[in-house]
Amino acid sequence: MQRIVVATRGSALALSQTSRVMELMQRAAPQYRFDRLVVRTRADLDQSLLGAEEEGAFVRELEFALREGTADMAVHHFKDVPPALLAGLVIPAIPFRGDAREAFVSTRYPHLLSLPNGATIATRGLRRRAQLLAINPTWRFSEVWGSFDRRLLRLKDGTIDGMVLAAYGLDALNYGIKERIPFARMLPAAAQGAIALECREEDRILRDILSSLDEPRVRAVCVAERAFFQGVFGGYRVPAGVHGEILDDRLFLEGLLALPDGSLVHRASIEGPLFAPEILGNRLARAILGAGGLEGLAHRL
Structure with missing residues:
Protein backbone atom coordinates (compact mmCIF):
# COMPACT_ATOMS: atom_id res chain seq x y z
CA MET A 1 0.00 0.00 0.00
CA GLN A 2 1.42 3.38 -1.03
CA ARG A 3 2.12 5.82 1.79
CA ILE A 4 1.23 9.54 1.97
CA VAL A 5 2.91 11.57 4.71
CA VAL A 6 0.83 14.38 6.21
CA ALA A 7 2.77 17.20 7.90
CA THR A 8 1.26 19.09 10.82
CA ARG A 9 2.24 21.17 13.81
CA GLY A 10 2.27 19.37 17.14
CA SER A 11 -0.21 21.44 19.15
CA ALA A 12 -3.37 19.79 20.42
CA LEU A 13 -5.44 21.93 18.05
CA ALA A 14 -3.31 21.15 15.00
CA LEU A 15 -3.37 17.41 15.76
CA SER A 16 -7.14 17.48 16.15
CA GLN A 17 -7.56 19.23 12.79
CA THR A 18 -5.14 16.84 11.10
CA SER A 19 -6.95 13.78 12.45
CA ARG A 20 -10.16 15.05 10.89
CA VAL A 21 -8.39 15.70 7.57
CA MET A 22 -6.81 12.23 7.56
CA GLU A 23 -10.23 10.65 8.08
CA LEU A 24 -11.51 12.53 5.03
CA MET A 25 -8.43 11.50 3.05
CA GLN A 26 -8.80 7.86 3.99
CA ARG A 27 -12.39 7.83 2.77
CA ALA A 28 -11.45 9.62 -0.45
CA ALA A 29 -8.45 7.38 -1.21
CA PRO A 30 -8.70 4.08 0.73
CA GLN A 31 -5.94 2.55 -1.40
CA TYR A 32 -3.38 4.76 0.38
CA ARG A 33 -1.98 4.72 3.89
CA PHE A 34 -1.79 8.14 5.54
CA ASP A 35 0.91 8.73 8.14
CA ARG A 36 1.26 11.83 10.27
CA LEU A 37 4.52 13.77 10.58
CA VAL A 38 4.78 16.35 13.37
CA VAL A 39 6.91 19.34 12.38
CA ARG A 40 8.03 22.04 14.80
CA THR A 41 7.73 25.50 13.28
CA ARG A 42 9.67 28.64 14.13
CA ALA A 43 6.75 29.77 16.28
CA ASP A 44 6.92 26.51 18.22
CA LEU A 45 10.68 26.76 18.73
CA ASP A 46 10.95 30.47 19.48
CA GLN A 47 8.01 32.12 21.25
CA SER A 48 9.55 35.56 20.68
CA LEU A 49 8.56 35.28 17.03
CA LEU A 50 4.94 35.26 18.11
CA GLY A 51 5.35 38.62 19.75
CA ALA A 52 6.51 40.01 16.43
CA GLU A 53 3.67 38.17 14.63
CA GLU A 54 6.14 37.07 11.98
CA GLU A 55 4.53 36.16 8.69
CA GLY A 56 4.67 32.43 8.00
CA ALA A 57 5.87 31.57 11.51
CA PHE A 58 3.36 28.72 11.75
CA VAL A 59 3.76 27.51 8.17
CA ARG A 60 7.22 27.68 6.58
CA GLU A 61 8.78 24.60 8.18
CA LEU A 62 5.84 22.51 6.95
CA GLU A 63 6.39 23.92 3.46
CA PHE A 64 10.11 23.10 3.69
CA ALA A 65 9.13 19.51 4.49
CA LEU A 66 7.06 19.44 1.29
CA ARG A 67 9.84 20.96 -0.80
CA GLU A 68 12.42 18.52 0.62
CA GLY A 69 10.17 15.48 0.15
CA THR A 70 9.96 14.66 3.86
CA ALA A 71 6.19 15.10 3.64
CA ASP A 72 3.68 14.84 0.80
CA MET A 73 1.04 17.25 2.06
CA ALA A 74 0.54 19.70 4.91
CA VAL A 75 -2.43 20.78 7.00
CA HIS A 76 -2.65 24.49 7.85
CA HIS A 77 -5.01 26.90 9.50
CA PHE A 78 -5.65 29.03 6.42
CA LYS A 79 -5.45 32.21 8.51
CA ASP A 80 -1.74 31.51 9.11
CA VAL A 81 -0.83 30.92 5.45
CA PRO A 82 1.04 33.88 3.89
CA PRO A 83 -0.32 35.31 0.63
CA ALA A 84 2.65 33.90 -1.30
CA LEU A 85 3.35 30.17 -1.06
CA LEU A 86 6.83 28.80 -1.63
CA ALA A 87 7.50 28.15 -5.31
CA GLY A 88 6.20 24.81 -6.51
CA LEU A 89 3.51 24.47 -3.84
CA VAL A 90 -0.27 24.77 -4.21
CA ILE A 91 -3.41 24.60 -2.06
CA PRO A 92 -5.84 22.27 -3.88
CA ALA A 93 -8.36 22.06 -1.05
CA ILE A 94 -10.11 24.10 1.61
CA PRO A 95 -12.17 21.17 2.91
CA PHE A 96 -14.02 22.77 5.80
CA ARG A 97 -14.34 25.81 8.03
CA GLY A 98 -15.29 25.91 11.68
CA ASP A 99 -16.99 28.73 13.57
CA ALA A 100 -15.28 31.94 12.43
CA ARG A 101 -16.44 33.97 15.41
CA GLU A 102 -14.35 35.10 18.35
CA ALA A 103 -15.14 33.50 21.69
CA PHE A 104 -15.02 34.72 25.27
CA VAL A 105 -13.92 32.38 28.04
CA SER A 106 -13.63 33.14 31.74
CA THR A 107 -13.74 31.50 35.14
CA ARG A 108 -15.29 34.64 36.64
CA TYR A 109 -17.69 36.29 34.19
CA PRO A 110 -20.55 34.90 32.05
CA HIS A 111 -20.07 37.00 28.92
CA LEU A 112 -17.86 39.73 27.46
CA LEU A 113 -20.03 42.70 28.39
CA SER A 114 -20.19 41.55 32.01
CA LEU A 115 -16.51 42.44 32.41
CA PRO A 116 -16.11 45.50 34.66
CA ASN A 117 -14.16 48.64 33.88
CA GLY A 118 -10.44 48.03 34.18
CA ALA A 119 -10.75 44.28 33.63
CA THR A 120 -7.75 42.43 32.23
CA ILE A 121 -8.27 40.39 29.06
CA ALA A 122 -5.73 37.94 27.72
CA THR A 123 -5.64 38.03 23.94
CA ARG A 124 -3.26 38.78 21.10
CA GLY A 125 -3.21 40.84 17.95
CA LEU A 126 -4.01 44.46 17.09
CA ARG A 127 -7.31 43.44 15.52
CA ARG A 128 -8.81 42.00 18.69
CA ARG A 129 -7.44 44.72 20.95
CA ALA A 130 -8.74 47.58 18.81
CA GLN A 131 -12.24 46.11 18.66
CA LEU A 132 -12.27 45.37 22.39
CA LEU A 133 -11.11 48.91 23.21
CA ALA A 134 -13.91 50.24 21.01
CA ILE A 135 -16.34 48.41 23.31
CA ASN A 136 -14.69 49.55 26.56
CA PRO A 137 -11.58 51.76 26.49
CA THR A 138 -10.79 51.00 30.15
CA TRP A 139 -10.09 47.32 29.57
CA ARG A 140 -6.45 46.26 29.87
CA PHE A 141 -4.64 43.48 28.06
CA SER A 142 -2.19 40.76 28.90
CA GLU A 143 -0.02 39.15 26.23
CA VAL A 144 -0.82 35.53 25.53
CA TRP A 145 1.16 33.50 23.01
CA GLY A 146 1.71 29.91 22.03
CA SER A 147 -0.66 27.09 21.17
CA PHE A 148 -4.32 27.12 22.20
CA ASP A 149 -3.74 24.62 24.98
CA ARG A 150 -0.87 26.72 26.39
CA ARG A 151 -2.90 29.91 26.22
CA LEU A 152 -5.83 28.39 28.08
CA LEU A 153 -3.57 27.64 31.04
CA ARG A 154 -3.58 31.39 31.75
CA LEU A 155 -7.19 31.13 32.94
CA LYS A 156 -5.99 29.13 35.93
CA ASP A 157 -3.32 31.50 37.22
CA GLY A 158 -5.75 34.11 38.57
CA THR A 159 -4.12 37.08 36.84
CA ILE A 160 -6.73 37.68 34.14
CA ASP A 161 -10.48 38.21 34.10
CA GLY A 162 -11.17 36.62 30.73
CA MET A 163 -9.74 35.62 27.40
CA VAL A 164 -10.75 36.15 23.77
CA LEU A 165 -9.81 33.37 21.36
CA ALA A 166 -11.02 31.93 18.07
CA ALA A 167 -14.16 29.85 18.62
CA TYR A 168 -13.15 27.17 16.11
CA GLY A 169 -10.09 26.25 18.19
CA LEU A 170 -12.06 25.96 21.40
CA ASP A 171 -14.62 23.79 19.61
CA ALA A 172 -11.90 21.47 18.29
CA LEU A 173 -10.57 21.04 21.83
CA ASN A 174 -14.09 20.63 23.28
CA TYR A 175 -13.46 23.56 25.62
CA GLY A 176 -16.46 25.29 27.13
CA ILE A 177 -17.23 28.69 25.63
CA LYS A 178 -18.93 31.36 27.71
CA GLU A 179 -19.95 33.48 24.71
CA ARG A 180 -19.60 33.33 20.95
CA ILE A 181 -19.12 37.01 20.18
CA PRO A 182 -21.43 38.10 17.34
CA PHE A 183 -19.92 39.47 14.15
CA ALA A 184 -21.76 42.73 14.81
CA ARG A 185 -19.45 43.23 17.80
CA MET A 186 -16.16 41.71 16.57
CA LEU A 187 -14.99 40.71 13.11
CA PRO A 188 -12.43 37.88 12.80
CA ALA A 189 -9.24 37.53 10.80
CA ALA A 190 -9.41 36.52 7.15
CA ALA A 191 -10.08 32.79 6.73
CA GLN A 192 -10.28 32.26 10.49
CA GLY A 193 -11.38 28.70 11.22
CA ALA A 194 -10.71 27.40 7.68
CA ILE A 195 -8.36 24.51 7.00
CA ALA A 196 -6.05 24.54 3.97
CA LEU A 197 -4.36 21.48 2.46
CA GLU A 198 -1.07 22.10 0.65
CA CYS A 199 1.03 19.85 -1.58
CA ARG A 200 3.61 19.98 -4.37
CA GLU A 201 2.27 21.29 -7.65
CA GLU A 202 3.97 18.48 -9.58
CA ASP A 203 2.21 15.74 -7.58
CA ARG A 204 -0.79 15.41 -9.87
CA ILE A 205 -2.26 12.29 -8.27
CA LEU A 206 -2.28 13.77 -4.78
CA ARG A 207 -3.53 17.10 -6.12
CA ASP A 208 -6.51 15.30 -7.67
CA ILE A 209 -7.27 13.52 -4.39
CA LEU A 210 -7.09 16.75 -2.43
CA SER A 211 -9.15 18.64 -5.02
CA SER A 212 -11.97 16.16 -4.47
CA LEU A 213 -12.18 17.42 -0.87
CA ASP A 214 -12.34 21.11 -1.79
CA GLU A 215 -15.46 23.06 -0.82
CA PRO A 216 -15.81 25.78 -3.50
CA ARG A 217 -18.13 27.98 -1.47
CA VAL A 218 -15.80 27.93 1.53
CA ARG A 219 -12.86 28.70 -0.76
CA ALA A 220 -14.70 31.62 -2.38
CA VAL A 221 -15.41 33.23 0.99
CA CYS A 222 -11.82 32.74 2.18
CA VAL A 223 -10.37 34.14 -1.07
Missing part, protein backbone atom coordinates in the same frame (compact mmCIF):
# COMPACT_ATOMS: atom_id res chain seq x y z
CA ALA A 224 -12.52 37.27 -0.72
CA GLU A 225 -11.56 37.74 2.93
CA ARG A 226 -7.84 37.27 2.24
CA ALA A 227 -8.02 39.70 -0.69
CA PHE A 228 -9.52 42.30 1.63
CA PHE A 229 -6.76 41.76 4.19
CA GLN A 230 -4.11 42.14 1.52
CA GLY A 231 -5.81 45.24 0.20
CA VAL A 232 -5.54 46.99 3.58
CA PHE A 233 -2.19 45.38 4.45
CA GLY A 234 -4.23 43.55 7.04
CA GLY A 235 -3.41 40.81 9.45
CA TYR A 236 -0.99 41.50 12.23
CA ARG A 237 0.28 44.94 11.27
CA VAL A 238 -3.07 46.70 10.92
CA PRO A 239 -6.22 46.37 13.05
CA ALA A 240 -8.45 44.90 10.33
CA GLY A 241 -11.23 42.34 10.45
CA VAL A 242 -13.43 40.71 7.85
CA HIS A 243 -16.19 38.16 7.45
CA GLY A 244 -17.99 36.80 4.41
CA GLU A 245 -21.02 34.62 3.86
CA ILE A 246 -22.96 33.30 0.91
CA LEU A 247 -26.69 33.89 0.59
CA ASP A 248 -28.65 32.88 -2.51
CA ASP A 249 -25.43 32.49 -4.53
CA ARG A 250 -24.32 36.02 -3.66
CA LEU A 251 -21.22 36.72 -1.61
CA PHE A 252 -21.68 39.25 1.20
CA LEU A 253 -18.50 40.67 2.71
CA GLU A 254 -18.11 42.98 5.70
CA GLY A 255 -14.79 44.47 6.74
CA LEU A 256 -13.41 46.91 9.26
CA LEU A 257 -10.32 49.02 9.73
CA ALA A 258 -9.52 50.63 13.06
CA LEU A 259 -7.07 52.76 14.93
CA PRO A 260 -5.07 50.63 17.41
CA ASP A 261 -6.59 52.38 20.44
CA GLY A 262 -10.13 51.65 19.23
CA SER A 263 -11.02 55.34 19.09
CA LEU A 264 -12.04 55.02 15.46
CA VAL A 265 -13.50 51.90 13.87
CA HIS A 266 -14.95 52.02 10.39
CA ARG A 267 -17.01 49.20 8.89
CA ALA A 268 -18.13 48.75 5.32
CA SER A 269 -19.87 45.98 3.41
CA ILE A 270 -20.23 44.85 -0.15
CA GLU A 271 -21.91 42.09 -2.12
CA GLY A 272 -21.27 40.50 -5.47
CA PRO A 273 -21.23 37.30 -7.53
CA LEU A 274 -19.49 34.18 -6.31
CA PHE A 275 -17.28 33.86 -9.38
CA ALA A 276 -15.14 36.93 -8.55
CA PRO A 277 -14.32 36.74 -4.82
CA GLU A 278 -10.86 38.30 -5.11
CA ILE A 279 -12.21 41.30 -6.99
CA LEU A 280 -14.89 41.72 -4.34
CA GLY A 281 -12.35 41.68 -1.52
CA ASN A 282 -10.15 44.23 -3.29
CA ARG A 283 -13.13 46.51 -3.92
CA LEU A 284 -14.08 46.45 -0.24
CA ALA A 285 -10.50 47.25 0.77
CA ARG A 286 -10.39 50.27 -1.55
CA ALA A 287 -13.74 51.49 -0.28
CA ILE A 288 -12.85 51.21 3.39
CA LEU A 289 -9.41 52.81 2.99
CA GLY A 290 -10.99 55.90 1.49
CA ALA A 291 -13.72 56.27 4.11
CA GLY A 292 -14.25 56.88 7.79
CA GLY A 293 -11.22 59.10 8.32
CA LEU A 294 -8.90 56.12 8.01
CA GLU A 295 -7.31 56.86 4.66
CA GLY A 296 -3.58 56.18 4.82
CA LEU A 297 -3.73 54.31 8.14
CA ALA A 298 -2.49 51.04 6.64
CA HIS A 299 0.50 52.82 5.12
CA ARG A 300 1.44 54.57 8.36
CA LEU A 301 1.53 51.46 10.56
Whole structure:
Protein backbone atom coordinates (compact mmCIF):
# COMPACT_ATOMS: atom_id res chain seq x y z
CA MET A 1 0.00 0.00 0.00
CA GLN A 2 1.42 3.38 -1.03
CA ARG A 3 2.12 5.82 1.79
CA ILE A 4 1.23 9.54 1.97
CA VAL A 5 2.91 11.57 4.71
CA VAL A 6 0.83 14.38 6.21
CA ALA A 7 2.77 17.20 7.90
CA THR A 8 1.26 19.09 10.82
CA ARG A 9 2.24 21.17 13.81
CA GLY A 10 2.27 19.37 17.14
CA SER A 11 -0.21 21.44 19.15
CA ALA A 12 -3.37 19.79 20.42
CA LEU A 13 -5.44 21.93 18.05
CA ALA A 14 -3.31 21.15 15.00
CA LEU A 15 -3.37 17.41 15.76
CA SER A 16 -7.14 17.48 16.15
CA GLN A 17 -7.56 19.23 12.79
CA THR A 18 -5.14 16.84 11.10
CA SER A 19 -6.95 13.78 12.45
CA ARG A 20 -10.16 15.05 10.89
CA VAL A 21 -8.39 15.70 7.57
CA MET A 22 -6.81 12.23 7.56
CA GLU A 23 -10.23 10.65 8.08
CA LEU A 24 -11.51 12.53 5.03
CA MET A 25 -8.43 11.50 3.05
CA GLN A 26 -8.80 7.86 3.99
CA ARG A 27 -12.39 7.83 2.77
CA ALA A 28 -11.45 9.62 -0.45
CA ALA A 29 -8.45 7.38 -1.21
CA PRO A 30 -8.70 4.08 0.73
CA GLN A 31 -5.94 2.55 -1.40
CA TYR A 32 -3.38 4.76 0.38
CA ARG A 33 -1.98 4.72 3.89
CA PHE A 34 -1.79 8.14 5.54
CA ASP A 35 0.91 8.73 8.14
CA ARG A 36 1.26 11.83 10.27
CA LEU A 37 4.52 13.77 10.58
CA VAL A 38 4.78 16.35 13.37
CA VAL A 39 6.91 19.34 12.38
CA ARG A 40 8.03 22.04 14.80
CA THR A 41 7.73 25.50 13.28
CA ARG A 42 9.67 28.64 14.13
CA ALA A 43 6.75 29.77 16.28
CA ASP A 44 6.92 26.51 18.22
CA LEU A 45 10.68 26.76 18.73
CA ASP A 46 10.95 30.47 19.48
CA GLN A 47 8.01 32.12 21.25
CA SER A 48 9.55 35.56 20.68
CA LEU A 49 8.56 35.28 17.03
CA LEU A 50 4.94 35.26 18.11
CA GLY A 51 5.35 38.62 19.75
CA ALA A 52 6.51 40.01 16.43
CA GLU A 53 3.67 38.17 14.63
CA GLU A 54 6.14 37.07 11.98
CA GLU A 55 4.53 36.16 8.69
CA GLY A 56 4.67 32.43 8.00
CA ALA A 57 5.87 31.57 11.51
CA PHE A 58 3.36 28.72 11.75
CA VAL A 59 3.76 27.51 8.17
CA ARG A 60 7.22 27.68 6.58
CA GLU A 61 8.78 24.60 8.18
CA LEU A 62 5.84 22.51 6.95
CA GLU A 63 6.39 23.92 3.46
CA PHE A 64 10.11 23.10 3.69
CA ALA A 65 9.13 19.51 4.49
CA LEU A 66 7.06 19.44 1.29
CA ARG A 67 9.84 20.96 -0.80
CA GLU A 68 12.42 18.52 0.62
CA GLY A 69 10.17 15.48 0.15
CA THR A 70 9.96 14.66 3.86
CA ALA A 71 6.19 15.10 3.64
CA ASP A 72 3.68 14.84 0.80
CA MET A 73 1.04 17.25 2.06
CA ALA A 74 0.54 19.70 4.91
CA VAL A 75 -2.43 20.78 7.00
CA HIS A 76 -2.65 24.49 7.85
CA HIS A 77 -5.01 26.90 9.50
CA PHE A 78 -5.65 29.03 6.42
CA LYS A 79 -5.45 32.21 8.51
CA ASP A 80 -1.74 31.51 9.11
CA VAL A 81 -0.83 30.92 5.45
CA PRO A 82 1.04 33.88 3.89
CA PRO A 83 -0.32 35.31 0.63
CA ALA A 84 2.65 33.90 -1.30
CA LEU A 85 3.35 30.17 -1.06
CA LEU A 86 6.83 28.80 -1.63
CA ALA A 87 7.50 28.15 -5.31
CA GLY A 88 6.20 24.81 -6.51
CA LEU A 89 3.51 24.47 -3.84
CA VAL A 90 -0.27 24.77 -4.21
CA ILE A 91 -3.41 24.60 -2.06
CA PRO A 92 -5.84 22.27 -3.88
CA ALA A 93 -8.36 22.06 -1.05
CA ILE A 94 -10.11 24.10 1.61
CA PRO A 95 -12.17 21.17 2.91
CA PHE A 96 -14.02 22.77 5.80
CA ARG A 97 -14.34 25.81 8.03
CA GLY A 98 -15.29 25.91 11.68
CA ASP A 99 -16.99 28.73 13.57
CA ALA A 100 -15.28 31.94 12.43
CA ARG A 101 -16.44 33.97 15.41
CA GLU A 102 -14.35 35.10 18.35
CA ALA A 103 -15.14 33.50 21.69
CA PHE A 104 -15.02 34.72 25.27
CA VAL A 105 -13.92 32.38 28.04
CA SER A 106 -13.63 33.14 31.74
CA THR A 107 -13.74 31.50 35.14
CA ARG A 108 -15.29 34.64 36.64
CA TYR A 109 -17.69 36.29 34.19
CA PRO A 110 -20.55 34.90 32.05
CA HIS A 111 -20.07 37.00 28.92
CA LEU A 112 -17.86 39.73 27.46
CA LEU A 113 -20.03 42.70 28.39
CA SER A 114 -20.19 41.55 32.01
CA LEU A 115 -16.51 42.44 32.41
CA PRO A 116 -16.11 45.50 34.66
CA ASN A 117 -14.16 48.64 33.88
CA GLY A 118 -10.44 48.03 34.18
CA ALA A 119 -10.75 44.28 33.63
CA THR A 120 -7.75 42.43 32.23
CA ILE A 121 -8.27 40.39 29.06
CA ALA A 122 -5.73 37.94 27.72
CA THR A 123 -5.64 38.03 23.94
CA ARG A 124 -3.26 38.78 21.10
CA GLY A 125 -3.21 40.84 17.95
CA LEU A 126 -4.01 44.46 17.09
CA ARG A 127 -7.31 43.44 15.52
CA ARG A 128 -8.81 42.00 18.69
CA ARG A 129 -7.44 44.72 20.95
CA ALA A 130 -8.74 47.58 18.81
CA GLN A 131 -12.24 46.11 18.66
CA LEU A 132 -12.27 45.37 22.39
CA LEU A 133 -11.11 48.91 23.21
CA ALA A 134 -13.91 50.24 21.01
CA ILE A 135 -16.34 48.41 23.31
CA ASN A 136 -14.69 49.55 26.56
CA PRO A 137 -11.58 51.76 26.49
CA THR A 138 -10.79 51.00 30.15
CA TRP A 139 -10.09 47.32 29.57
CA ARG A 140 -6.45 46.26 29.87
CA PHE A 141 -4.64 43.48 28.06
CA SER A 142 -2.19 40.76 28.90
CA GLU A 143 -0.02 39.15 26.23
CA VAL A 144 -0.82 35.53 25.53
CA TRP A 145 1.16 33.50 23.01
CA GLY A 146 1.71 29.91 22.03
CA SER A 147 -0.66 27.09 21.17
CA PHE A 148 -4.32 27.12 22.20
CA ASP A 149 -3.74 24.62 24.98
CA ARG A 150 -0.87 26.72 26.39
CA ARG A 151 -2.90 29.91 26.22
CA LEU A 152 -5.83 28.39 28.08
CA LEU A 153 -3.57 27.64 31.04
CA ARG A 154 -3.58 31.39 31.75
CA LEU A 155 -7.19 31.13 32.94
CA LYS A 156 -5.99 29.13 35.93
CA ASP A 157 -3.32 31.50 37.22
CA GLY A 158 -5.75 34.11 38.57
CA THR A 159 -4.12 37.08 36.84
CA ILE A 160 -6.73 37.68 34.14
CA ASP A 161 -10.48 38.21 34.10
CA GLY A 162 -11.17 36.62 30.73
CA MET A 163 -9.74 35.62 27.40
CA VAL A 164 -10.75 36.15 23.77
CA LEU A 165 -9.81 33.37 21.36
CA ALA A 166 -11.02 31.93 18.07
CA ALA A 167 -14.16 29.85 18.62
CA TYR A 168 -13.15 27.17 16.11
CA GLY A 169 -10.09 26.25 18.19
CA LEU A 170 -12.06 25.96 21.40
CA ASP A 171 -14.62 23.79 19.61
CA ALA A 172 -11.90 21.47 18.29
CA LEU A 173 -10.57 21.04 21.83
CA ASN A 174 -14.09 20.63 23.28
CA TYR A 175 -13.46 23.56 25.62
CA GLY A 176 -16.46 25.29 27.13
CA ILE A 177 -17.23 28.69 25.63
CA LYS A 178 -18.93 31.36 27.71
CA GLU A 179 -19.95 33.48 24.71
CA ARG A 180 -19.60 33.33 20.95
CA ILE A 181 -19.12 37.01 20.18
CA PRO A 182 -21.43 38.10 17.34
CA PHE A 183 -19.92 39.47 14.15
CA ALA A 184 -21.76 42.73 14.81
CA ARG A 185 -19.45 43.23 17.80
CA MET A 186 -16.16 41.71 16.57
CA LEU A 187 -14.99 40.71 13.11
CA PRO A 188 -12.43 37.88 12.80
CA ALA A 189 -9.24 37.53 10.80
CA ALA A 190 -9.41 36.52 7.15
CA ALA A 191 -10.08 32.79 6.73
CA GLN A 192 -10.28 32.26 10.49
CA GLY A 193 -11.38 28.70 11.22
CA ALA A 194 -10.71 27.40 7.68
CA ILE A 195 -8.36 24.51 7.00
CA ALA A 196 -6.05 24.54 3.97
CA LEU A 197 -4.36 21.48 2.46
CA GLU A 198 -1.07 22.10 0.65
CA CYS A 199 1.03 19.85 -1.58
CA ARG A 200 3.61 19.98 -4.37
CA GLU A 201 2.27 21.29 -7.65
CA GLU A 202 3.97 18.48 -9.58
CA ASP A 203 2.21 15.74 -7.58
CA ARG A 204 -0.79 15.41 -9.87
CA ILE A 205 -2.26 12.29 -8.27
CA LEU A 206 -2.28 13.77 -4.78
CA ARG A 207 -3.53 17.10 -6.12
CA ASP A 208 -6.51 15.30 -7.67
CA ILE A 209 -7.27 13.52 -4.39
CA LEU A 210 -7.09 16.75 -2.43
CA SER A 211 -9.15 18.64 -5.02
CA SER A 212 -11.97 16.16 -4.47
CA LEU A 213 -12.18 17.42 -0.87
CA ASP A 214 -12.34 21.11 -1.79
CA GLU A 215 -15.46 23.06 -0.82
CA PRO A 216 -15.81 25.78 -3.50
CA ARG A 217 -18.13 27.98 -1.47
CA VAL A 218 -15.80 27.93 1.53
CA ARG A 219 -12.86 28.70 -0.76
CA ALA A 220 -14.70 31.62 -2.38
CA VAL A 221 -15.41 33.23 0.99
CA CYS A 222 -11.82 32.74 2.18
CA VAL A 223 -10.37 34.14 -1.07
CA ALA A 224 -12.52 37.27 -0.72
CA GLU A 225 -11.56 37.74 2.93
CA ARG A 226 -7.84 37.27 2.24
CA ALA A 227 -8.02 39.70 -0.69
CA PHE A 228 -9.52 42.30 1.63
CA PHE A 229 -6.76 41.76 4.19
CA GLN A 230 -4.11 42.14 1.52
CA GLY A 231 -5.81 45.24 0.20
CA VAL A 232 -5.54 46.99 3.58
CA PHE A 233 -2.19 45.38 4.45
CA GLY A 234 -4.23 43.55 7.04
CA GLY A 235 -3.41 40.81 9.45
CA TYR A 236 -0.99 41.50 12.23
CA ARG A 237 0.28 44.94 11.27
CA VAL A 238 -3.07 46.70 10.92
CA PRO A 239 -6.22 46.37 13.05
CA ALA A 240 -8.45 44.90 10.33
CA GLY A 241 -11.23 42.34 10.45
CA VAL A 242 -13.43 40.71 7.85
CA HIS A 243 -16.19 38.16 7.45
CA GLY A 244 -17.99 36.80 4.41
CA GLU A 245 -21.02 34.62 3.86
CA ILE A 246 -22.96 33.30 0.91
CA LEU A 247 -26.69 33.89 0.59
CA ASP A 248 -28.65 32.88 -2.51
CA ASP A 249 -25.43 32.49 -4.53
CA ARG A 250 -24.32 36.02 -3.66
CA LEU A 251 -21.22 36.72 -1.61
CA PHE A 252 -21.68 39.25 1.20
CA LEU A 253 -18.50 40.67 2.71
CA GLU A 254 -18.11 42.98 5.70
CA GLY A 255 -14.79 44.47 6.74
CA LEU A 256 -13.41 46.91 9.26
CA LEU A 257 -10.32 49.02 9.73
CA ALA A 258 -9.52 50.63 13.06
CA LEU A 259 -7.07 52.76 14.93
CA PRO A 260 -5.07 50.63 17.41
CA ASP A 261 -6.59 52.38 20.44
CA GLY A 262 -10.13 51.65 19.23
CA SER A 263 -11.02 55.34 19.09
CA LEU A 264 -12.04 55.02 15.46
CA VAL A 265 -13.50 51.90 13.87
CA HIS A 266 -14.95 52.02 10.39
CA ARG A 267 -17.01 49.20 8.89
CA ALA A 268 -18.13 48.75 5.32
CA SER A 269 -19.87 45.98 3.41
CA ILE A 270 -20.23 44.85 -0.15
CA GLU A 271 -21.91 42.09 -2.12
CA GLY A 272 -21.27 40.50 -5.47
CA PRO A 273 -21.23 37.30 -7.53
CA LEU A 274 -19.49 34.18 -6.31
CA PHE A 275 -17.28 33.86 -9.38
CA ALA A 276 -15.14 36.93 -8.55
CA PRO A 277 -14.32 36.74 -4.82
CA GLU A 278 -10.86 38.30 -5.11
CA ILE A 279 -12.21 41.30 -6.99
CA LEU A 280 -14.89 41.72 -4.34
CA GLY A 281 -12.35 41.68 -1.52
CA ASN A 282 -10.15 44.23 -3.29
CA ARG A 283 -13.13 46.51 -3.92
CA LEU A 284 -14.08 46.45 -0.24
CA ALA A 285 -10.50 47.25 0.77
CA ARG A 286 -10.39 50.27 -1.55
CA ALA A 287 -13.74 51.49 -0.28
CA ILE A 288 -12.85 51.21 3.39
CA LEU A 289 -9.41 52.81 2.99
CA GLY A 290 -10.99 55.90 1.49
CA ALA A 291 -13.72 56.27 4.11
CA GLY A 292 -14.25 56.88 7.79
CA GLY A 293 -11.22 59.10 8.32
CA LEU A 294 -8.90 56.12 8.01
CA GLU A 295 -7.31 56.86 4.66
CA GLY A 296 -3.58 56.18 4.82
CA LEU A 297 -3.73 54.31 8.14
CA ALA A 298 -2.49 51.04 6.64
CA HIS A 299 0.50 52.82 5.12
CA ARG A 300 1.44 54.57 8.36
CA LEU A 301 1.53 51.46 10.56
